[in-house]
Amino acid sequence: MSTLFSRPDYDALILGAGASGLYCAMTAAERGRRALLIDHAAKPGCKLSITGGGKCNLSNRSVTPGDYVGENPDFCRSALSRFTPEHIAELARTAGITLEEREHGQLFCARSARDLVRFLVSRCAAQGCLMALDEKILAVEPVANAGAEDSPRFCLRTSKGRYTARNVVVATGSPAWPQVGASGIGYELARSFGHRIVPIRPALCGLVMPQDWGLSGLSGISLPADIRVEGRAGRSPAPGKKDKGAPRLPVAESLALLFTHRGISGPAALQASLHWRKGDALLINFLPGLRTEDLLNAPGAGKTLCRNLLRGHVPERLCAALIPDALGRKKTAELSRAERTLLAELLHCHRLVPSGTEGFSRAEIAAGGVCTREISSRSMESLRAPGLFFCGEVLDVSGRLGGYNLHWAFASGKAAGEAL
Numbered sequence: 187m188s189t190l191f192s193r194p195d196y197d198a199l200i201l202g203a204g205a206s207g208l209y210c211a212m213t214a215a216e217r218g219r220r221a222l223l224i225d226h227a228a229k230p231g232c233k234l235s236i237t238g239g240g241k242c243n244l245s246n247r248s249v250t251p252g253d254y255v256g257e258n259p260d261f262c263r264s265a266l267s268r269f270t271p272e273h274i275a276e277l278a279r280t281a282g283i284t285l286e287e288r289e290h291g292q293l294f295c296a297r298s299a300r301d302l303v304r305f306l307v308s309r310c311a312a313q314g315c316l317m318a319l320d321e322k323i324l325a326v327e328p329v330a331n332a333g334a335e336d337s338p339r340f341c342l343r344t345s346k347g348r349y350t351a352r353n354v355v356v357a358t359g360s361p362a363w364p365q366v367g368a369s370g371i372g373y374e375l376a377r378s379f380g381h382r383i384v385p386i387r388p389a390l391c392g393l394v395m396p397q398d399w400g401l402s403g404l405s406g407i408s409l410p411a412d413i414r415v416e417g418r419a420g421r422s423p424a425p426g427k428k429d430k431g432a433p434r435l436p437v438a439e440s441l442a443l444l445f446t447h448r449g450i451s452g453p454a455a456l457q458a459s460l461h462w463r464k465g466d467a468l469l470i471n472f473l474p475g476l477r478t479e480d481l482l483n484a485p486g487a488g489k490t491l492c493r494n495l496l497r498g499h500v501p502e503r504l505c506a507a508l509i510p511d512a513l514g515r516k517k518t519a520e521l522s523r524a525e526r527t528l529l530a531e532l533l534h535c536h537r538l539v540p541s542g543t544e545g546f547s548r549a550e551i552a553a554g555g556v557c558t559r560e561i562s563s564r565s566m567e568s569l570r571a572p573g574l575f576f577c578g579e580v581l582d583v584s585g586r587l588g589g590y591n592l593h594w595a596f597a598s599g600k601a602a603g604e605a606l
């Protein structure tokens with residue numbers, strides 16, 4: 187513990203110039219706070235620049251707490267109620283950015299994610315927020331005798347020096363996609379102040395299948411599918427509580443599923459990975475919104491070979507891999523009741539047990555993070571260490587695919603910035 191009696195260097199040190207850190211710094215600087223934003227990258231917003239294929243899916247037409255997964259599902263409610271998709275629209279208008287709405291209400295920058303990064307950076311600078319780049323965050327220590335209102339409470343150690351401040355905001359994200367400077371330093375800092383970390387795992391990433399997987403060799407095939415995760419309730423159980431069983435609703439509904447060399451990917455698999463844990467099975471419906479029974483009973487279907495009937499709905503190679511040859515070559519009118527049931531099971535309830543995920547290097551986010559039961563849901567301030575804040579992905583708040591993670595980064599960054 188350091189002992190310092192002088193005036194703090196800054197009102198707030200904001201660690202990480204990513205989506206949440208930039209938004210937090212902008213909000214704090216607009217409120218007249220002396221803030222320093224620090225990042226080890228040479229440029230701010232590196233991950234933000236590559237999101238959404240370079241066009242940044244920054245929010246969604248509809249954002250609710252139900253779009254997020256975490257041990258404490260209500261935690262995000264307060265910040266989300268104060269930062270809605272209308273605020274994103276307002277931000278875009280101020281920044282002169284045209285938003286483009288795509289399927290499932292996803293909102294993208296029509297031109298480039300870099301437009302948003304440039305706007306946030308210039309707004310921070312215009313409001314007097316300083317930025318230190320190429321500077322690695324090493325540790326944050328509490329300052330002794332920090333009682334007086336204007337005395338520093340924290341001392342930050344970086345690769346280039348030391349800074350003191352009344353407040354520190356940890357906005358260092360997660361280790362997902364380390365190619366752009368992502369790291370797990372936020373968890374180390376949280377632990378050093380006694381915070382519990384909900385175990386982290388790669389999420390919104392492809393799932394890898396065992397080598398003897400029955401559907402290997404279908405690489406390149408893509409089709410819409412529903413996926414359920416068997417064995418989980420879609421949310422992590424609270425400590426000491428049991429899982430609530432299989433979710434009744436699919437975690438991915440009629441989203442594109444892509445077969446790869448190693449397993450499955452595409453939006454359906456990415457969405458499923460948010461809920462999947464080692465050992466869980468996936469139940470895949472290759473005919474979302476359709477019933478095999480209706481196809482078999484359709485007028486004129488009786489004389490058609492099963493495989494020909496399905497050809498219009500399921501890619502031929504997948505059909506051949508799923509349906510035994512003898513069954514595929516039968517006319518639908520010749521199918522016994524048991525064969526009809528088997529066909530429906532093969533198409534609507536295909537069971538897979540992935541061996542793992544593609545890992546942090548290919549994951550859009552890390553699920554898990556700083557336990558939100560120890561954080562104020564209004565201000566993002568630590569309930570353990572006054573003046574210490576957390577925002578963005580470092581917290582145990584994980585959004586599904588569709589702009590929810592960036593929306594959370596901005597909403598939580600704003601909540602912290604307003605409390606500084």
Ligand SMILES: Cc1cc2nc3c(=O)[nH]c(=O)nc-3n(C[C@H](O)[C@H](O)[C@H](O)COP(=O)(O)OP(=O)(O)OC[C@H]3O[C@@H](n4cnc5c(N)ncnc54)[C@H](O)[C@@H]3O)c2cc1C
Nearest residue numbers: 202204205206226237238243323359363578579589591592
């Ligand atoms: C390829 C990809 C595409 C994505 N697309 C989307 C999308 O379209 N929509 C969506 O909602 N979400 C998307 N995400 C997720 C989204 O980018 C993150 O959830 C979001 O950026 C998290 O914001 P953050 O501020 O918490 O962390 P980050 O944006 O990751 O910022 C953390 C910052 O901390 C810095 N940092 C880390 N460690 C240190 C250290 N030791 N010292 C100094 N600085 C450090 C990093 O350099 C970084 O700038 C995508 C993610 C990836 C990887």
